[in-house]
Amino acid sequence: MKNSPRFFPRTFLTCLLLIFVFTQSIYAQEQEPDYAKWGEAAIAEVKKQYPESQETDYEYLGRKRVSQTESQDTFEFRVTTGGQKKLVRAYVSFHPQTNKLVRVRLTEVQP
Structure with missing residues (x-):
């Protein structure tokens, strides 16, 4: 249990980074239509x-x-x-x- 205070910020930042990367890839796909x-x-x-x-x-x-x-x-x-x-x-x-x-x-x- 000693490591749990460090675990939360790292996990939180990792989740934020993944959300950012995911939304950027969706945005890039929407910029240019398939036609x-x-x-x-x-x-x-x-x-x-x-x-x-x-x-x-x-x-x-x-x-x-x-x-x-x-x-x-x-x-x-x-x-x-x-x-x-x-x-x-x-x-x-x-x-x-x-x-x-x-x-x-x-x-x-x-x-």
Whole structure:
């Protein structure tokens, strides 16, 4: 029983440290949504197809499961090219189990 006064502060500090580490890891995961990786692939394709456009901001429209081996995230971009504003949708297909990119397809849509 002589060691019990020392035991409590160490245990308390260890618990606080573990709580801090756990909450920081959760916070780090929440900072970047899971579609951000596919948003970057969509941005790269938009920049390739519309090199004169400077706009890289997008709106995430959602995810759908295409099949057992393919999912698709959809993004919408507003690009300006040659003085004309266009609405472009990017469809990013990927393998949900391996997180490998399958393809990126762009289409211009009417607002």
